[in-house]
Amino acid sequence: MSDTKTQIIQxxxxxxxxxxYNGFSFREIAAEIGIRSxxxxxxxxxxEDLALAVANRYxxxxxxxxxxxxxxxxNTKSQLAHxxxxxxxxxxxxxxxxxxxxxxxxxxxxxxxxxxxxxxxxDENLKWLQQAITYGASDADSAKVKQQAQLVYAALxxxxxxxxxxxxxxxxxxxxxxxxxxxxxx
Amino acid sequence: MSDTKTQIIQxxxxxxxxxxYNGFSFREIAAEIGIRSxxxxxxxxxxEDLALAVANRYxxxxxxxxxxxxxxxxNTKSQLAHxxxxxxxxxxxxxxxxxxxxxxxxxxxxxxxxxxxxxxxxDENLKWLQQAITYGASDADSAKVKQQAQLVYAALxxxxxxxxxxxxxxxxxxxxxxxxxxxxxx
DNA sequence: TTTTATCTACCTATCGATAGGTAGATAAAA
DNA sequence: TTTTATCTACCTATCGATAGGTAGATAAAA
Numbered sequence: 001m002s003d004t005k006t007q008i009i010q011x012x013x014x015x016x017x018x019x020x021y022n023g024f025s026f027r028e029i030a031a032e033i034g035i036r037s038x039x040x041x042x043x044x045x046x047x048e049d050l051a052l053a054v055a056n057r058y059x060x061x062x063x064x065x066x067x068x069x070x071x072x073x074x075n076t077k078s079q080l081a082h083x084x085x086x087x088x089x090x091x092x093x094x095x096x097x098x099x100x101x102x103x104x105x106x107x108x109x110x111x112x113x114x115x116x117x118x119x120x121x122x123d124e125n126l127k128w129l130q131q132a133i134t135y136g137a138s139d140a141d142s143a144k145v146k147q148q149a150q151l152v153y154a155a156l157x158x159x160x161x162x163x164x165x166x167x168x169x170x171x172x173x174x175x176x177x178x179x180x181x182x183x184x185x186x
Numbered sequence: 187m188s189d190t191k192t193q194i195i196q197x198x199x200x201x202x203x204x205x206x207y208n209g210f211s212f213r214e215i216a217a218e219i220g221i222r223s224x225x226x227x228x229x230x231x232x233x234e235d236l237a238l239a240v241a242n243r244y245x246x247x248x249x250x251x252x253x254x255x256x257x258x259x260x261n262t263k264s265q266l267a268h269x270x271x272x273x274x275x276x277x278x279x280x281x282x283x284x285x286x287x288x289x290x291x292x293x294x295x296x297x298x299x300x301x302x303x304x305x306x307x308x309d310e311n312l313k314w315l316q317q318a319i320t321y322g323a324s325d326a327d328s329a330k331v332k333q334q335a336q337l338v339y340a341a342l343x344x345x346x347x348x349x350x351x352x353x354x355x356x357x358x359x360x361x362x363x364x365x366x367x368x369x370x371x372x
Numbered sequence: 373t374t375t376t377a378t379c380t381a382c383c384t385a386t387c388g389a390t391a392g393g394t395a396g397a398t399a400a401a402a
Numbered sequence: 403t404t405t406t407a408t409c410t411a412c413c414t415a416t417c418g419a420t421a422g423g424t425a426g427a428t429a430a431a432a
Contacts, residue, residue, distance in 0.1 A: 018294035022208035158340030
């Protein structure tokens with residue numbers, strides 16, 4: 001992927017994460033790179049195309065940072081601590097909300113293809129968490145594990161949103177710690 | 187307050203809750219009421235004024251529905267169940283995200299006065315929850331209670347956001363139930 | 373007579389998008 | 403070796419639409 005194309009996606013991501021789907025424009029991205037907005041359209045014919053690329057890259061980076069659940073010697077608590085750390089790292093790097101959490105609210109504005117990426121982002125988070133929580137407890141009550149996984153994801157997304165507003169990672173840290181402490185497979 | 191003014195706020199709230207700060211316009215509101223956009227400016231000189239009124243009314247309605255924490259005979263669990271119910275009712279009525287959760291992400295777009303309302307909304311939620319959790323346990327560890335309150339708020343905001351995306355209250359119900367179960371003052 | 377609530381008729385700024393064009397690289401064909 | 407054809411990555415100029423906002427008129431209500 002060309003330098004310019006990558007740059008466009010990076011800038012778009014930052015703009016979306018601080019202002020939502022309507023918070024970025026081809027002109028603003030172009031201005032930041034030093035090209036014309038028509039040239040941004042060359043790389044991404046429509047806004048929908050660009051938003052889709054941004055969402056897909058975000059999702060991919062997120063799961064790369066996350067890795068597979070339950071590596072050697074992991075237990076539920078350390079897995080959840082790691083999960084929380086990924087959110088914290090993402091916040092520290094950008095000081096803004098989770099792209100998917102951000103866009104999840106804006107149902108009225110989103111192209112269907114972008115919505116699908118969000119749904120799959122949530123699905124895969126749930127799967128990862130269910131595995132991490134069940135780790136080492138194969139007799140775990142799967143309905144309860146699912147509830148717990150939902151709680152962890154929802155709590156971290158919510159905490160990230162508050163952290164973005166407050167411009168402080170206090171909430172994210174606090175929620176991340178507590179969640180690792182109280183969620184267990186038994 | 188005149189009928190029109192109330193109508194403007196109501197429609198604006200719904201539009202903000204499904205599309206964020208940039209998701210509503212004076213023209214769209216006017217069209218839905220059947221007046222001209224200039225007439226909306228008569229009631230709210232600027233977009234900032236309207237957004238502020240919307241946020242304040244949302245906050246007020248929310249805490250009216252919530253009531254005071256720990257009424258007669260309440261315990262932590264029933265208080266938290268009630269708290270979760272307020273989120274669920276709000277979702278059922280609008281099938282969209284929490285106004286404050288929604289706006290919390292959009293730091294880059296928000297006028298400072300609106301941001302202040304969001305911060306106070308979160309503050310008051312925290313206070314309410316800390317009281318509800320401490321209820322009947324005056325020896326509770328206040329640092330831990332604060333963490334728990336943060337978790338509850340973050341989890342319900344996050345769940346509301348997912349529910350808005352999925353257009354289903356499954357997440358909200360699931361998270362609400364689990365939170366009431368596992369958060370206790372001791 | 374003053375206030376309230378609306379209107380018409382504008383404004384400037386910006387949006388996403390498109391048409392048409394060009395410099396320079398590449399690679400196959402003559 | 404030169405010509406032809408194609409591609410990449412940009413450009414300028416412009417489109418229709420929409421954004422928030424304003425000046426000034428009007429007419430009913432207080």
